[in-house]
Amino acid sequence: MIKTVATEPYLDQKPGTSGLRKKVRVFQQPHYAENFVQSVFDALGDEKTGQTLVIGGDGRFLNREVIQVAIRMAAANGFARVVVGQGGILSTPAASNVIRQRGALGGLVLSASHNPGGPDEDFGIKYNISNGGPAPEKVTDAIHANTKSISRWLTVEADDINLDTLGEVTVGGMTVEVIDSVADYAALMESLFDFAAIKRAVEGGFTMSFDAMSAVTGPYATEILEKRLGFAPGTVKNGTPLPDFGGHHPDPNLVHAKELYDRMMAPDAPDFGAASDGDGDRNLIIGRGRFITPSDSLAMLAANAHLAPAYAGGLKGIARSMPTSAAADRVAEKLGIPAYETPTGWKFFGNLLDAGMATICGEESAGTGSDHVREKDGLWAVLLWLNILAASGKSVDGIARDHWATYGRNYYARHDYEGVESERADALMADLRAKLLTLPGETFAGLTVETADDFAYTDPTDQSVSRNQGIRVLFQGGSRVVFRLSGTGTSGATLRVYLERYSADQLDRETPEMLADIIAAADEIAGITQHTGRTEPDVVT
Ligand code: G16
Numbered sequence: 289m290i291k292t293v294a295t296e297p298y299l300d301q302k303p304g305t306s307g308l309r310k311k312v313r314v315f316q317q318p319h320y321a322e323n324f325v326q327s328v329f330d331a332l333g334d335e336k337t338g339q340t341l342v343i344g345g346d347g348r349f350l351n352r353e354v355i356q357v358a359i360r361m362a363a364a365n366g367f368a369r370v371v372v373g374q375g376g377i378l379s380t381p382a383a384s385n386v387i388r389q390r391g392a393l394g395g396l397v398l399s400a401s402h403n404p405g406g407p408d409e410d411f412g413i414k415y416n417i418s419n420g421g422p423a424p425e426k427v428t429d430a431i432h433a434n435t436k437s438i439s440r441w442l443t444v445e446a447d448d449i450n451l452d453t454l455g456e457v458t459v460g461g462m463t464v465e466v467i468d469s470v471a472d473y474a475a476l477m478e479s480l481f482d483f484a485a486i487k488r489a490v491e492g493g494f495t496m497s498f499d500a501m502s503a504v505t506g507p508y509a510t511e512i513l514e515k516r517l518g519f520a521p522g523t524v525k526n527g528t529p530l531p532d533f534g535g536h537h538p539d540p541n542l543v544h545a546k547e548l549y550d551r552m553m554a555p556d557a558p559d560f561g562a563a564s565d566g567d568g569d570r571n572l573i574i575g576r577g578r579f580i581t582p583s584d585s586l587a588m589l590a591a592n593a594h595l596a597p598a599y600a601g602g603l604k605g606i607a608r609s610m611p612t613s614a615a616a617d618r619v620a621e622k623l624g625i626p627a628y629e630t631p632t633g634w635k636f637f638g639n640l641l642d643a644g645m646a647t648i649c650g651e652e653s654a655g656t657g658s659d660h661v662r663e664k665d666g667l668w669a670v671l672l673w674l675n676i677l678a679a680s681g682k683s684v685d686g687i688a689r690d691h692w693a694t695y696g697r698n699y700y701a702r703h704d705y706e707g708v709e710s711e712r713a714d715a716l717m718a719d720l721r722a723k724l725l726t727l728p729g730e731t732f733a734g735l736t737v738e739t740a741d742d743f744a745y746t747d748p749t750d751q752s753v754s755r756n757q758g759i760r761v762l763f764q765g766g767s768r769v770v771f772r773l774s775g776t777g778t779s780g781a782t783l784r785v786y787l788e789r790y791s792a793d794q795l796d797r798e799t800p801e802m803l804a805d806i807i808a809a810a811d812e813i814a815g816i817t818q819h820t821g822r823t824e825p826d827v828v829t
Pocket of ligand 1: 400401402569570609633651653655773774775776777784
């Protein structure tokens with residue numbers, strides 16, 4: 289029996305975001321998660337009748353409860369089948385894969401990504417479409433519009449299902465299938481990479497350390513790295529997903545994965561170190577004594593991808609988000625393939641991948657992926673690195689040095705100012721926009737501005753235009769600073785300042801030293817201290 293529950297529109301979802309990300313306490317309000325799930329289902333119209341929906345999450349606090357609610361709502365809304373990961377677990381890239389393999393209409397991925405979890409932290413729900421990727425703007429706009437006018441949500445009277453037992457059960461006439469969270473994904477990885485070569489390297493003494501950050505990649509990494517590739521037990525650290533990620537911030541950067549970083553800089557470090565985030569789509573790559581920036585990782589993976597079976601035939605194109613360094617563009621140029629510059633957010637890559645225009649994509653925020661799914665994929669990046677290291681016999685440092693010697697080096701850093709009052713952050717951006725036209729020709733900290741603009745993107749596949757995607761200031765000589773506000777925070781505003789300097793011949797300098805002038809110029813141009821009251825960024829990555 290379908291039950292109609294009256295509700296009121298009270299979600300304050302940021303327009304243009306591909307999901308809803310809020311504090312757990314906000315999600316725990318009556319009808320809150322239900323309002324969003326119903327808004328998604330309503331946006332799908334009649335299309336959903338008789339279709340399959342995939343549901344899974346990163347195991348954070350509230351994951352299981354919201355999955356049970358969503359299963360009952362899916363039954364009431366006409367879906368024929370729900371496929372759910374065992375224990376409610378599916379990493380974001382694994383969910384993308386299941387959606388594609390099962391021919392599902394879409395999927396609900398329950399995660400707040402790299403944000404902390406627990407009763408006082410964050411929760412989130414995002415909707416992915418049938419290609420396995422984040423919903424595009426026309427779908428998220430429809431969802432957002434529904435959240436503003438919703439008056440009822442639909443459910444069926446049914447008990448919670450047992451999420452831990454594999455197999456099929458029926459809920460309100462709909463079939464629910466609980467699947468192994470890891471199996472399909474592990475098989476996909478095995479089809480892309482030369483597992484035998486990596487295994488031989490491991491047998492030959494190659495070692496690694498993987499920090500799963502008590503988040504979703506633990507079971508995936510244990511199965512693939514330890515069981516299938518033969519790395520020693522204990523290679524995967526923090527391998528059990530915990531509802532609060534063990535109190536840690538599951539963001540694989542140098543601040544939150546400091547323990548791994550310190551280990552990799554020690555004289556007895558393993559050959560390779562890596563980490564992934566809350567929902568498994570981001571990655572951190574560190575060789576013994578050598579951290580690889582995500583922008584460099586994208587370029588190095590693209591330059592060496594032909595060493596892995598899946599990419600031996602070459603790449604169709606390389607796409608990067610605008611704030612990501614231009615290192616990947618140089619690789620595309622040398623390979624004679626197109627380079628695309630998109631706004632921040634993985635959804636913009638989906639169209640390029642679907643159209644067969646790009647094969648590898650990446651963002652400076654530690655997301656890298658390819659056309660094997662429609663999400664960024666943390667373990668995929670780790671395995672491509674392992675394949676390249678095994679096939680070339682080089683170290684991470686060796687790959688990096690060879691790469692810079694060929695292409696030059698893009699020194700790069702991102703400065704985040706977190707929890708800034710929204711009005712102050714908005715004022716900073718408004719002031720910047722107001723003076724864009726006057727910047728060219730002006731000199732700041734010894735650097736002369738060549739061009740300045742507010743990045744707009746025309747999607748080459750459907751000509752849709754996305755405006756106001758971040759302020760770009762390019763200096764003479766090729767250095768650059770980009771200013772944008774985060775779209776994923778849950779309290780206050782986060783100002784991100786992206787700093788980049790290219791050098792063809794200075795390949796072994798320290799990044800802070802190389803970026804010092806650009807950092808000073810960025811503050812002069814945007815008045816960061818004056819607007820935010822901060823003299824230092826909270827996080828430097
Ligand atoms: C941040 C990153 C983006 C990334 C987004 C979503 O967005 O800067 O590059 O696409 O998170 O990442 P995830 O899927 O891991 O949540 P923002 O708007 O906070 O800069």
